[in-house]
């Protein structure tokens with residue numbers, strides 16, 4: 138029988154529940170167990186694909202084409218596993234399935250009710266995800282916090298599952314302990330309220346992970362223990378730390394792995410986290426920097442900079458840097474500035490390499506094209522991702538092939554020279570307003586040309602990478618682009634689509650139609666990022 142570990146949040150969101158869940162998974166995995174993880178998002182959206190990146194952060198994409206929450210990316214990176222649509226639950230998905238079944242008379246004509254039918258659907262989804270991979274443990278992260286109305290049916294599912302399998306279900310609360318400036322003392326009361334709320338849902342947490350700026354002291358531990366009805370040993374201190382990859386090691390200082398296993402009545406194998414500790418050593422001790430600029434537009438929300446929209450890219454840069462024992466220094470360069478001020482783009486000279494990430498719509502596009510032109514002419518290492526590749530093609534068509542009006546039909550539908558264009562099947566979907574889950578999504582095969590930079594990175598010709606886009610390089614312009622020196626370095630042969638472009642006579646000018654960042658793992662950096670960072674640091 139598999140063991141179920143629910144992870145909920147107290148006090149506020151954004152305190153690292155996902156990293157906590159992934160870290161617990163990592164600890165148990167390192168002890169030899171098979172782990173899987175589920176993210177529950179309480180919103181109605183069937184997937185994250187239709188949400189604005191500024192509001193939602195990155196849309197992560199799995200091999201099977203699921204557009205999901207960035208936490209799935211954390212799980213994949215920590216557990217070094219490919220997850221699927223079964224690992225992602227939203228309120229929308231649950232209701233959609235129940236309603237479809239009701240319409241098909243699959244409930245035998247009885248009245249279908251919110252309780253227990255919705256929690257039962259949640260439970261059956263969790264069980265299916267476990268059975269598919271025959272996991273020993275499943276981590277189920279419930280997004281948001283325990284007091285939120287929209288979470289109640291998921292808490293109900295946790296309660297019902299525990300009632301059915303009392304020995305196989307654990308609930309961990311990740312809570313926040315603020316240290317308000319005017320008081321200067323760490324306060325436990327919000328966490329006490331969070332536990333009360335959980336109690337009202339019929340759940341008593343087995344372990345509390347106490348997130349705070351600094352480590353928890355003894356008096357605070359005692360207070361939480363007394364008022365939250367939990368043993369002191371089950372209150373785990375989780376102070377802010379520099380690298381998320383240190384979290385599992387930190388938890389182990391409090392023997393979290395052993396505590397969890399003992400609660401399930403299981404002995405705890407001694408071995409743990411050997412490679413992971415080595416990685417954290419590199420992270421802490423690399424001092425030589427590589428300066429990477431990311432030219433994008435989803436950075437600002439009011440007065441804050443939101444890096445969440447590019448989380449997988451940031452992690453992929455880090456993984457590649459650590460492989461070369463370098464310290465990444467990432468800067469956010471605003472495409473909008475390059476449009477306003479024609480000299481601003483020269484700041485790119487100060488970077489060892491530039492990345493143009495994915496994106497949608499035409500805001501900032503001309504600024505990004507300027508940045509690409511600057512990288513091409515000044516031989517600055519350049520990595521383009523998805524939209525980044527499309528813009529590199531447009532720049533080359535305009536400035537090298539002399540097609541001054543080259544563009545993408547995404548930016549102007551009547552564009553005369555659509556070097557980037559929408560495929561006919563996509564056109565039909567757009568016409569019918571079928572936007573959700575209809576892009577070219579997930580894993581597609583690609584063949585790499587020998588003697589290219591990409592081949593040097595991958596060291597093989599058959600690869601598979603993840604996609605999320607509607608537009609493609611227009612094959613009608615391929616000959617013209619190639620004649621002027623663009624290399625079509627990766628091709629999807631089944632549909633004859635260009636997946637990677639490169640330029641000759643440039644130290645590193647590579648752009649992919651797919652998103653390599655989704656497949657980078659801390660101990661297995663992505664080949665393209667690895668090569669990119671190698672050249673960047675050589676140029677440094």
Ligand code: GLN
Pocket residue numbers: 494495496497498522523524525547605606607608609
């Ligand atoms: N907007 C472009 C397209 O849909 C690129 C998408 C992306 O960068 N993910 O094709």
